[in-house]
Amino acid sequence: MNEKAIKLLGGKRPKDKNSWITVSIVVALFAVIEIIKSTGHISNLLSGLLVPICMYITLAVSLNLVVGILGELSLGHAGFMCVGAYSSALFSLVTKDAIPMTWLRFTIAFLIGGLVAAVFGLLIGIPVLRLKGDYLAIVTLAFGEIIKNLVTILHLGVDKNGIHFSTESIAALHLEEDGTVLIKGALGITGVPKSSTFEIGFIIVMITLLVSLNLVNSAKGRAIMAIRDNRIAAESVGINITTYKLFVFSLSAFFAGLAGVLYSHNLATLTANTNNFGYNMSISILLLVVLGGVGSIRGSVIAAIILTALPELLRGLSDYRMLIYSILLIVIMLFNASPKLVALRERFSLKKMLKRKKDNKKEVRADG
Amino acid sequence: MANEKNDGSRLVPYPSGALVPERDVDKTPILETRHLGIDFGGLTAVDDFSLTIGRTEIAGLIGPNGAGKTTVFNLLTNVYQPTRGDILLDGYSTAGKTTAQVNRMGIARTFQNIRLFDKMSVIDNVKVGLNSSTKESFFACMTHLFGYHKAEKLVHEEALKLLDFMHMTDVAYDEAGSLPYGAQRRLEIIRALATKPGLLLLDEPAAGMNPSETAELMENIRKIRDTFQIAVMLIEHDMNLVMGICEGICVLNYGKVIAKGSPDEIKQNPVVIEAYLGKKSESARHRSIAYQPDEGGADDAEG
Ligand SMILES: Nc1ncnc2c1ncn2[C@@H]1O[C@H](COP(=O)(O)OP(=O)(O)OP(=O)(O)O)[C@@H](O)[C@H]1O
Ligand SMILES: [Mg+2]
Numbered sequence: 001m002n003e004k005a006i007k008l009l010g011g012k013r014p015k016d017k018n019s020w021i022t023v024s025i026v027v028a029l030f031a032v033i034e035i036i037k038s039t040g041h042i043s044n045l046l047s048g049l050l051v052p053i054c055m056y057i058t059l060a061v062s063l064n065l066v067v068g069i070l071g072e073l074s075l076g077h078a079g080f081m082c083v084g085a086y087s088s089a090l091f092s093l094v095t096k097d098a099i100p101m102t103w104l105r106f107t108i109a110f111l112i113g114g115l116v117a118a119v120f121g122l123l124i125g126i127p128v129l130r131l132k133g134d135y136l137a138i139v140t141l142a143f144g145e146i147i148k149n150l151v152t153i154l155h156l157g158v159d160k161n162g163i164h165f166s167t168e169s170i171a172a173l174h175l176e177e178d179g180t181v182l183i184k185g186a187l188g189i190t191g192v193p194k195s196s197t198f199e200i201g202f203i204i205v206m207i208t209l210l211v212s213l214n215l216v217n218s219a220k221g222r223a224i225m226a227i228r229d230n231r232i233a234a235e236s237v238g239i240n241i242t243t244y245k246l247f248v249f250s251l252s253a254f255f256a257g258l259a260g261v262l263y264s265h266n267l268a269t270l271t272a273n274t275n276n277f278g279y280n281m282s283i284s285i286l287l288l289v290v291l292g293g294v295g296s297i298r299g300s301v302i303a304a305i306i307l308t309a310l311p312e313l314l315r316g317l318s319d320y321r322m323l324i325y326s327i328l329l330i331v332i333m334l335f336n337a338s339p340k341l342v343a344l345r346e347r348f349s350l351k352k353m354l355k356r357k358k359d360n361k362k363e364v365r366a367d368g
Numbered sequence: 369m370a371n372e373k374n375d376g377s378r379l380v381p382y383p384s385g386a387l388v389p390e391r392d393v394d395k396t397p398i399l400e401t402r403h404l405g406i407d408f409g410g411l412t413a414v415d416d417f418s419l420t421i422g423r424t425e426i427a428g429l430i431g432p433n434g435a436g437k438t439t440v441f442n443l444l445t446n447v448y449q450p451t452r453g454d455i456l457l458d459g460y461s462t463a464g465k466t467t468a469q470v471n472r473m474g475i476a477r478t479f480q481n482i483r484l485f486d487k488m489s490v491i492d493n494v495k496v497g498l499n500s501s502t503k504e505s506f507f508a509c510m511t512h513l514f515g516y517h518k519a520e521k522l523v524h525e526e527a528l529k530l531l532d533f534m535h536m537t538d539v540a541y542d543e544a545g546s547l548p549y550g551a552q553r554r555l556e557i558i559r560a561l562a563t564k565p566g567l568l569l570l571d572e573p574a575a576g577m578n579p580s581e582t583a584e585l586m587e588n589i590r591k592i593r594d595t596f597q598i599a600v601m602l603i604e605h606d607m608n609l610v611m612g613i614c615e616g617i618c619v620l621n622y623g624k625v626i627a628k629g630s631p632d633e634i635k636q637n638p639v640v641i642e643a644y645l646g647k648k649s650e651s652a653r654h655r656s657i658a659y660q661p662d663e664g665g666a667d668d669a670e671g
Pocket of ligand 1: 413431433434435437
């Protein structure tokens with residue numbers, strides 16, 4: 001091999017700087033919050049937002065795997081979150097007394113929530129991923145709604161005869177006297193231990209983030225992005241489209257499931273409605289992905305933080321809150337996507353300016 | 369028909385009667401198609417296409433626009449399922465395989481309308497080509513543990529070697545979509561080579577290239593064959609290129625094979641000349657056949 005060429009390239013793989021920056025941002029923010037918390041200066045409002053922020057970051061990053069990295073539009077992300085939330089809540093409720101160690105119970109709850117969601121992702125993915133574009137979006141939307149609606153009518157109880165379930169009412173469970181009702185249809189699940197903390201949320205965010213960033217910078221990640229960029233060419237170099245699509249879809253569902261676990265262990269009562277597990281939620285997550293930049297994992301993280309905190313921080317404005325929120329959304333969207341603004345941004349980009357300076361220096365040196 | 373060169377490129381028949389270069393005749397052909405055909409609705413795009421390609425042969429597939437050449441490539445790579453006939457790759461049937469499986473069995477290709485992964489860097493395009501041969505598991509990719517770094521290092525070195533082979537190392541980190549046309553075509557070839565094929569299909573590799581780029585391409589195609597000891601089949605309208613490097617040529621017209629043979633035979637074949645020049649002569653086509661410096665036949669036929 002041409003020695004000069006090797007030298008030119010440093011002979012080494014370029015390190016992935018971008019990932020490190022993203023991870024550093026998240027770790028730094030975590031450290032700052034922890035410091036504020038330890039000095040007791042944290043407001044009630046902010047402390048109540050910490051777990052939801054972690055949840056939204058996890059949701060946005062995981063949806064970005066499907067939308068940005070795989071290039072398929074999914075509108076059913078909240079459905080996977082729902083599955084993770086309910087399965088793990090059920091587990092925690094049942095084992096509350098059997099497993100007294102919170103960390104162990106919660107760890108298992110996360111595994112259950114993630115894995116059940118991943119299995120759903122796989123089961124739904126097999127028939128659905130043959131579809132493309134708009135069709136896929138609509139079918140995933142429908143699946144999300146089906147999951148949410150099924151959960152709303154689900155009644156579940158146990159007694160000495162075993163497990164009973166019904167789609168009608170608690171009475172229809174026909175429980176013996178010693179029986180307990182676990183899922184009460186539209187009334188949901190009550191009594192799930194509130195184990196979610198900011199620290200655990202941070203761990204979940206880090207796992208999601210590291211796995212996603214690692215994946216993107218790997219052989220499989222390149223294959224996935226190749227499918228996105230040109231499916232026919234990807235097939236022609238031996239990439240099995242179905243395998244990769246299913247993998248991304250269920251991995252993304254797994255993380256959504258983890259977010260669901262965070263959610264369900266942060267509430268007194270877990271119920272399913274349009275705002276938490278329905279299409280509203282799916283669209284909100286998609287909004288984070290789009291605002292942060294489709295395919296940009298760091299963007300998803302930042303968008304999730306800002307947009308989750310924003311409505312709460314605007315609360316002082318009472319009635320105008322949602323109006324200002326919407327206007328801000330439009331402004332950010334324009335800033336990110338309008339060709340003229342993008343061009344303007346490029347011109348005044350800090351990175352470019354620094355680079356230009358460096359290049360100038362180099363030229364001077366070459367002249368000298 | 370006498371061939372002065374004695375580099376084993378003289379076409380000799382297999383027992384089946386199919387012609388391959390002399391040096392390949394005692395080995396299984398890399399590709400054998402039998403009576404291959406496909407209909408699109410009422411249109412028969414390719415019919416009764418039987419061809420044998422030797423293990424290290426450079427073969428040409430030519431014919432006027434719309435003759436069915438690209439369709440043949442799509443059949444060979446199972447993008448289309450044939451309506452009739454069989455394809456044997458290195459003696460094994462590819463029936464029922466997916467395009468990806470056929471690639472892993474040994475056919476790689478480029479596209480007439482370039483299909484790169486535009487948003488990815490040049491070297492990443494090559495690394496995607498190396499994907500099937502890397503040993504990175506999904507788990508290693510997600511954790512960057514379990515041999516990930518070792519595997520990535522190998523992939524990186526191999527990608528660099530391939531880029532260097534076609535003199536593209538200096539643009540390794542450029543976005544593939546931003547390359548000039550000729551470089552994009554070269555990159556497509558490198559990406560196809562990265563899948564370690566036994567048969568490389570090139571669909572109009574010289575389209576849009578200037579003469580010096582074309583000359584370099586011819587050199588590169590020969591170099592690929594000699595270095596990797598693989599067969600190359602190319603579709604091309606540039607007759608200087610086809611006649612210059614192909615050992616066996618197959619001419620298609622209206623989906624049917626109208627002639628097969630060595631460049632010299634093809635150049636003198638009246639049926640071929642008629643297919644190209646007998647009708648309203650589209651200038652590029654016209655020029656290409658007439659341009660042979662040491663070939664008077666085509667010029668005569670024109671008059
Ligand atoms: N998917 C398809 N559906 C219907 N008809 C098709 C399809 N693909 C190709 N054809 C038809 O088959 C015929 C051969 O097309 P093909 O692209 O193979 O020609 P070609 O020899 O590659 O031509 P060119 O030199 O212009 O690239 C054309 O008439 C074309 O319209
Ligand atoms: Mg064609």
